[in-house]
Amino acid sequence: MIDIQRSPSSKLENTNFDNLLFGKVFTDHMMECDYIDGEWQKPVIKPYGPLSLDPSARVFHYGQAVFEGMKAYKDKDDRIWLFRPDENFKRINRSGKRMAIPEFPKEYFFEGLEELLKLDKDWIKKGFGNSLYIRPFVIATEAGVSASAANEYKFMIICSPAQAYYSGEVRVKFSEKFSRAADGGVGFAKAAGNYGAQFYPTDLANEEGFQQIIWTDANTHEYLEEAGTMNIFFRIGDKLVTAPISDRILDGVTRKSVITLAEEYNIDLEVRRVSVQEIVEAAEKGELKEMFGSGTATVINPIVGFGHKGKKFDLPKLEDSYAKFFKDKLMKIQYNEAEDKFGWRYEVK
């Protein structure tokens, strides 16, 4: 069903897998599928290479574009696994709907993805933490700058090998002035423009010594929502809290999985609004034991401290952190090293 054009050569041998920057090197092939005349055409897998687009293509001018982020893992027996790919498939269409992008068919998504992974399987390295980062995305390609939804689109999947990496200590700033999303806006969508809009405030936070921002609600800046590419959990005493999903917040697959695992392992977890004041007070009283982010790229990312209104707070270093607990549980499922009680694993074969 899918047209496959094999690359005459491979970049694999020239790739240094011990020194990978995130999302910089791509595999030998990519999947492409065009939407023309009101229909998604037959998908094609072809050698990774540049796109040719008219300078007036809608994506350049109006940011009509959405994406996903997922990973493929290789287990000890060279079997290849995805983690809850159905969630990513559903989410790219949820994002697409909000951005007036036509729904992408499920069979094209899965067939294209699986064929691509089989073709580029040698790019997936074994070893806990190694993976292939998968980036499905859709861009509006129609030429012409009229400010309305395009009639032509391109769906693509590109893949980049990723290493288990240590991103250094992560300190976050609670946003006091800038916002990521409006009520009634597109924050819940993985819409391209949501990300570019975060770069400037994040650069300013970097200058103050924070690697990331925890976005607060745009109306009051009193409630903590999520980080740039992670949902956020706070541990007060032995209770975990995380903000509920809304039309401002991305419904993260990792977040969802942490919530399910917490239930499974009887860890007290509340999904409710989390106020800045509550977290600052807990930190002052020594009751804030952990903060961590959840997301496909880093799985679980511990946060060592935060800043708010000029004050900086450090979090304790725990032996038995929840961050470590969930990271280990999740990765064991992802790498086929533990029972898959919830049916989250999906084999590519």
Next chain:
Amino acid sequence: MIDIQRSPSSKLENTNFDNLLFGKVFTDHMMECDYIDGEWQKPVIKPYGPLSLDPSARVFHYGQAVFEGMKAYKDKDDRIWLFRPDENFKRINRSGKRMAIPEFPKEYFFEGLEELLKLDKDWIKKGFGNSLYIRPFVIATEAGVSASAANEYKFMIICSPAQAYYSGEVRVKFSEKFSRAADGGVGFAKAAGNYGAQFYPTDLANEEGFQQIIWTDANTHEYLEEAGTMNIFFRIGDKLVTAPISDRILDGVTRKSVITLAEEYNIDLEVRRVSVQEIVEAAEKGELKEMFGSGTATVINPIVGFGHKGKKFDLPKLEDSYAKFFKDKLMKIQYNEAEDKFGWRYEVK
């Protein structure tokens, strides 16, 4: 200073100027300037043609892109004019700053633009209402999907001939649920993603019989802000009101000019928050005489009616409308047919 590569042929003769769709046909040349190694390189003018970009280019994934919209006019003596181009130059850098895009140099902007217009001057048709729509834009071109500001960009100018067009009667819907921008967000910037985010709500409004949406504040939806590509004025009795600029609202050049002209011609105009309630009440009492949009594309666009919470309102048809008054005053300045008291015209020669 600018490198000019002339097109070997022209599409001019094959272009039907009596039947132009907005922003569909482009002139023979385009301007391009790359940001590499921390610097804007020498601008180039070359034949209009496709861009080749890596599928992982930042603009596709994170919407790091801004644009401008301006017009060139030809007067009876074939002289070419721009309208307040300095405002567009300053605004693209204001937008760029918020989107973490490096500042573009003034001399490149003006030299590039003027050389391009001189080269493609036959595309600018005489006649009140005819113009050349100019689209400067910047896109993040660096390959790689790490979620941070790019190190490489492309600044471009493309141009599209535009006709005086009648867009049909415009009815607007006051937004009740969807929002365009958050406080502390990027609404004041001409950032690509702001536009794509409006397509879906606008499509829904279209289905209800409204051509456009008047966005309200995201917090309460009680205050009227602006339309998709126009600022909005309301006439209650003989007083005009328009919302103040904020970090959610684009500081329109046309809006600014209307405000100055109102002062000049002693038309009562207030810049202040405009509540939905006030406008609905004024309409019910028959005191709402006009609503119109202001923007480069249509100059002044009269609005014939609006809808709110399921009710529809029609506005009266006036002989002596302010919309007509301002449109006429502005266009006469733009086409060099009236005195340019405020120094708004800029000749390309």
